[in-house]
Amino acid sequence: MSDIDAYMNRLGKQARAASRLMAAATTSQKNAALLAMADAIDDSRERLQSANELDLAAGREKGLDAAMLDRLALTPARIDGMLEGLSQVAALQDPVGEVTDMRYRPSGIQVGRMRVPLGVIGIIYESRPNVTCEAASLCLKSGNAAILRGGSEAIHSNQAIAECISRGLAAAGLPAHAVQVVETTDRAAVGLLISMPEFVDVIVPRGGKGLIARISADARVPVIKHLDGNCHVYIDDKADLDKALQIVVNAKTQRYGTCNTLESLLVADAVAERVLPELATRFAEHGVELRACPQSQELLPGAVPASEQDWGEEYLAPVLSVRRVPDLDAAIAHINQYSSGHTEAIITEDFSRAQRFLREVDSSSVMVNASTRFADGFEYGLGAEIGISTDKLHARGPVGLEGLTSQKYIVIGDGHIRT
Amino acid sequence: MSDIDAYMNRLGKQARAASRLMAAATTSQKNAALLAMADAIDDSRERLQSANELDLAAGREKGLDAAMLDRLALTPARIDGMLEGLSQVAALQDPVGEVTDMRYRPSGIQVGRMRVPLGVIGIIYESRPNVTCEAASLCLKSGNAAILRGGSEAIHSNQAIAECISRGLAAAGLPAHAVQVVETTDRAAVGLLISMPEFVDVIVPRGGKGLIARISADARVPVIKHLDGNCHVYIDDKADLDKALQIVVNAKTQRYGTCNTLESLLVADAVAERVLPELATRFAEHGVELRACPQSQELLPGAVPASEQDWGEEYLAPVLSVRRVPDLDAAIAHINQYSSGHTEAIITEDFSRAQRFLREVDSSSVMVNASTRFADGFEYGLGAEIGISTDKLHARGPVGLEGLTSQKYIVIGDGHIRT
Numbered sequence: 068m069s070d071i072d073a074y075m076n077r078l079g080k081q082a083r084a085a086s087r088l089m090a091a092a093t094t095s096q097k098n099a100a101l102l103a104m105a106d107a108i109d110d111s112r113e114r115l116q117s118a119n120e121l122d123l124a125a126g127r128e129k130g131l132d133a134a135m136l137d138r139l140a141l142t143p144a145r146i147d148g149m150l151e152g153l154s155q156v157a158a159l160q161d162p163v164g165e166v167t168d169m170r171y172r173p174s175g176i177q178v179g180r181m182r183v184p185l186g187v188i189g190i191i192y193e194s195r196p197n198v199t200c201e202a203a204s205l206c207l208k209s210g211n212a213a214i215l216r217g218g219s220e221a222i223h224s225n226q227a228i229a230e231c232i233s234r235g236l237a238a239a240g241l242p243a244h245a246v247q248v249v250e251t252t253d254r255a256a257v258g259l260l261i262s263m264p265e266f267v268d269v270i271v272p273r274g275g276k277g278l279i280a281r282i283s284a285d286a287r288v289p290v291i292k293h294l295d296g297n298c299h300v301y302i303d304d305k306a307d308l309d310k311a312l313q314i315v316v317n318a319k320t321q322r323y324g325t326c327n328t329l330e331s332l333l334v335a336d337a338v339a340e341r342v343l344p345e346l347a348t349r350f351a352e353h354g355v356e357l358r359a360c361p362q363s364q365e366l367l368p369g370a371v372p373a374s375e376q377d378w379g380e381e382y383l384a385p386v387l388s389v390r391r392v393p394d395l396d397a398a399i400a401h402i403n404q405y406s407s408g409h410t411e412a413i414i415t416e417d418f419s420r421a422q423r424f425l426r427e428v429d430s431s432s433v434m435v436n437a438s439t440r441f442a443d444g445f446e447y448g449l450g451a452e453i454g455i456s457t458d459k460l461h462a463r464g465p466v467g468l469e470g471l472t473s474q475k476y477i478v479i480g481d482g483h484i485r486t
Numbered sequence: 487m488s489d490i491d492a493y494m495n496r497l498g499k500q501a502r503a504a505s506r507l508m509a510a511a512t513t514s515q516k517n518a519a520l521l522a523m524a525d526a527i528d529d530s531r532e533r534l535q536s537a538n539e540l541d542l543a544a545g546r547e548k549g550l551d552a553a554m555l556d557r558l559a560l561t562p563a564r565i566d567g568m569l570e571g572l573s574q575v576a577a578l579q580d581p582v583g584e585v586t587d588m589r590y591r592p593s594g595i596q597v598g599r600m601r602v603p604l605g606v607i608g609i610i611y612e613s614r615p616n617v618t619c620e621a622a623s624l625c626l627k628s629g630n631a632a633i634l635r636g637g638s639e640a641i642h643s644n645q646a647i648a649e650c651i652s653r654g655l656a657a658a659g660l661p662a663h664a665v666q667v668v669e670t671t672d673r674a675a676v677g678l679l680i681s682m683p684e685f686v687d688v689i690v691p692r693g694g695k696g697l698i699a700r701i702s703a704d705a706r707v708p709v710i711k712h713l714d715g716n717c718h719v720y721i722d723d724k725a726d727l728d729k730a731l732q733i734v735v736n737a738k739t740q741r742y743g744t745c746n747t748l749e750s751l752l753v754a755d756a757v758a759e760r761v762l763p764e765l766a767t768r769f770a771e772h773g774v775e776l777r778a779c780p781q782s783q784e785l786l787p788g789a790v791p792a793s794e795q796d797w798g799e800e801y802l803a804p805v806l807s808v809r810r811v812p813d814l815d816a817a818i819a820h821i822n823q824y825s826s827g828h829t830e831a832i833i834t835e836d837f838s839r840a841q842r843f844l845r846e847v848d849s850s851s852v853m854v855n856a857s858t859r860f861a862d863g864f865e866y867g868l869g870a871e872i873g874i875s876t877d878k879l880h881a882r883g884p885v886g887l888e889g890l891t892s893q894k895y896i897v898i899g900d901g902h903i904r905t
Binding site: 087183268412425429435438441447448459460474475479481483484 | 506509510583589591593595597600602604605687688708726728729732733736737740822831842844845846848849850851852853854855856857859860861865866867877878879880882883884892893894895896897898899900901902903904905
C-alpha cells in the first residue's frame with residue numbers, strides 16, 4: 068500500500084468510527100460545536116487571512132486568472148459570511164431522529180420510520196475555501212462525518228479553516244474525526260475517496276461540469292450530482308403578458324452565471340406577435356443575444372438563427388434561445404426532450420394547463436407564474452443547500468439537511484412473533 | 487452496432503417514450519390495465535402452462551436441480567397467486583401526484599413537493615416466472631415503464647406472461663412499450679441494460695447474492711440492491727425472558743431461507759445463565775446447530791465453537807451463532823461492526839435502552855420486542871415489495887410503490903420575480 072493509499076484508508080476508517088458517535092450526538096452538542104466553530108473563526112481572522120495570502124501568492128505565481136483569484140480570496144466579508152452561515156445552520160431544525168408514520172399493523176406491531184444520518188459524506192470541491200466551512204456545517208448538523216477535499220490552490224486556507232472546525236468539535240465534546248480535511252494535494256486522493264464504499268456513503272462534488280462528470284463516471288460510491296441547468300420558460304397563449312415579460316426578463320437577466328437562469332424560451336404561436344417584439348426591445352437593453360427559430364426570428368429584430376445544438380445549451384451568459392411552439396403539448400414535449408431536468412416554468416392563467424405542466428414536466432423544479440431564479444435552497448426554505456440535484460433517486464432539486472439523511476424502519480412489539 | 491446492441495437500444499428508446507405517457511396516465515387507467523392483465527392471465531391458463539412445460543422440459547434436460555425446477559414451475563396455485571397479486575396492487579393507493587409540504591415563503595411563492603415516477607425501471611431476475619407479473623404490476627402502478635430481463639431458463643413462460651401483460655395495457659389504452667420483456671437469452675443483454683443511463687433510471691436486481699454483486703459492480707445506472715441479511719437479536723438483561731425465548735425461536739426457525747431470519751444472537755452476561763440452557767433445549771428440538779463464543783459455549787450443551795467468520799455469516803440454514811456481551815453498548819458495537827444492515831431487534835423492558843437501540847443501530851429495520859421475521863413489505867403495510875434495500879440512499883428497507891417514485895419541487899407564483 069502506497070503512502071497516499073494508507074493515508075486515505077486511515078481517514079476513511081477514522082470517519083466511519085466518528086460517524087457512529089455523530090449519529091448519537093445530541094442536537095445541543097451539534098449546535099454548540101457550530102457556534103464554537105464560529106467563535107474560533109472569528110478569533111482567527113488574522114491567521115485565516117495570512118494563510119489565504121499564501122494561497123493567493125501561489126495562485127498569482129501560477130498565473131490563475133482574475134476570476135479564480137477572486138473565488139480563492141477570503142475577504143473579511145467572506146469570513147463574516149462564514150460566521151453568519153454557521154449560526155444559520157445552528158438555528159435549523161435537527162432532522163435526525165424524527166419519527167413519522169407510526170401505525171399499528173393488523174399483526175399488532177407498530178411500524179414507522181426514523182430519520183437517520185447517511186454516515187460518511189465525501190465532499191470534493193474547487194477553489195472557494197468558504198465551502199469548507201459550509202459543507203462541514205451541513206454534514207455536522209445532519210449527524211454525519213465528513214471528509215472534505217478542496218482544491219489544491221486553497222490548501223493553506225482550507226487547513227486554517229480546518230483548525231477552527233477542530234476547535235469547535237473539541238469544545239462541544241464531539242469526535243475530532245467528525246470533519247477531516249484532506250491534507251495532501253496529491254490528485255490520487257480524489258480517486259481513492261470515491262472508491263471506498265466501506266468508509267464513504269455518498270460523494271457530493273461541487274464545482275464545474277468537468278469535475279462532476281469525471282467523478283460521476285469513476286465513483287464506486289453513490290454521487291449526489293448536479294449537472295447542467297438548461298432551464299425553460301413557456302409563455303402560454305393564456306398567459307398574463309405583463310407577468311410573462313417580467314418573469315422572462317428576471318429569469319434571464321437577474322444573474323447570468325447561475326444554474327437556475329433561463330436559457331431557452333418557448334412561446335405559444337397565438338401570442339408570439341404580441342410578446343416577442345417587446346421582449347426583443349427589453350433584451351436589447353440588457354445586451355442579451357437572442358438565438359431564434361425561423362418562425363420567431365421575424366418577430367425578433369437582431370436575433371440570429373438558432374441551431375439544433377442551441378436547444379440543449381446551458382449558456383451561463385447573456386444569450387437566450389427562443390422557439391415558437393403551437394401549444395402546451397409541444398412545449399412539454401420540447402422541454403422533456405431538451406431540458407437537463409433542472410427547472411422549468413409555465414406562464415399561464417389557465418388552471419388546467421398549469422396543472423398539466425406541473426404534473427407532466429419531468430424536472431427537479433416545476434413552476435407556474437414564477438421566475439426560475441427561485442430554484443434555490445434558501446428560497447425554498449431549506450435554510451442552506453449542499454447542492455442542487457438533477458438526479459432522480461434519493462434527492463431531487465435543492466439538497467438541504469434532509470438530503471444528507473435517510474429513513475430507517477422502526478418496529479415496536481410486545482413479544483410479537485410471526486405466525 | 488451489433489444486433490443485440492441495436493435491440494437493447496430500441497427497447498430503451500421505446501421505454502423512455504412510454505415512460506412519458508405512463509407518468510401522465512390516470513389512476514383508473516392503471517388499475518384497469520392491472521385488472522385486464524389478470525383477466526388475460528386467467529383466460530390463458532392453458533397457454534401459460536404449455537409454455538411453462540417447454541421451460542421445465544428444457545430445464546430437466548439441462549439437469550437443473552429439484553429446487554430450481556420447483557421455482558420455475560407455474561402451477562395453478564402460482565397462477566392464482568399472480569391474479570391475487572394484480573388485484574392487490576390495483577387496490578393500493580396511487581403514489582403518483584401526491585402533493586406535500588406546500589407552504590408560502592416570505593418571497594410570496596408557494597413551494598411544495600409532488601411525487602412522480604422514476605421513469606424507466608430495469609428488473610433483472612432469475613428463474614421464478616411469476617416475478618414477471620409482480621414486477622410489471624408494481625412498475626405500472628407507480629407510473630413507470632419497465633424493462634424486464636428474466637432468467638433464460640424461464641424464457642417461454644415469461645413470454646407467455648408478457649403477452650397477457652400486453653393485452654392488459656392495450657385494453658386500458660396504455661402504451662404497448664410500458665412493459666417490455668427482453669426476448670433474447672443472450673447474456674450481453676444484461677450488460678447493456680445496466681449501461682444505458684440515457685434510457686434506464688434505476689436497476690432492481692432480484693436473485694442470489696452473486697447476481698446482485700455482479701450487477702452492482704458493473705452498473706452505470708443506480709441500483710436498488712439487497713445484499714446479505716445477517717440479522718441479530720440482542721437479549722438485554724432487562725428483557726422479559728419469556729418474550730425473549732419466543733421471539734428468538736420464531737426469528738430463527740419460522741423460516742430458514744429468508745433474508746429476515748435471525749442469524750446471530752447476542753445475550754447480556756447477566757441473563758446468560760438463565761436464558762441460554764433453555765434456548766439450547768428448544769433449538770435442539772428444531773435441529774438448529776449453535777456456534778458459540780467460549781463464554782456461552784459452556785451454557786449451551788452441544789454447541790460448537792464460533793469462528794471470527796461466523797459473526798459475519800448469513801447462514802440461510804438451521805445454524806445460529808451465539809455471543810455473550812457485557813451490556814447494551816457492546817451489543818450495539820457488535821451489530822454495527824458485523825451486521826449487513828438488514829434487520830436487528832432488542833428484547834428489553836427498559837425504555838431508555840430500547841430508545842438507544844432504535845436510534846443507534848444503523849440498519850434498515852430496527853425492532854424492539856418483535857421478531858426480525860416481520861421485516862417485510864406486506865407486514866409493514868406497503869402492500870407489496872419489489873425488494874428489501876440494504877442501501878442507505880433513496881430507499882432503505884422494504885421497497886414498495888413509494889420506492890419506485892421520487893419527489894420534485896413545485897413552485898406557484900403570481901408573477902413573482904427574484905429581487
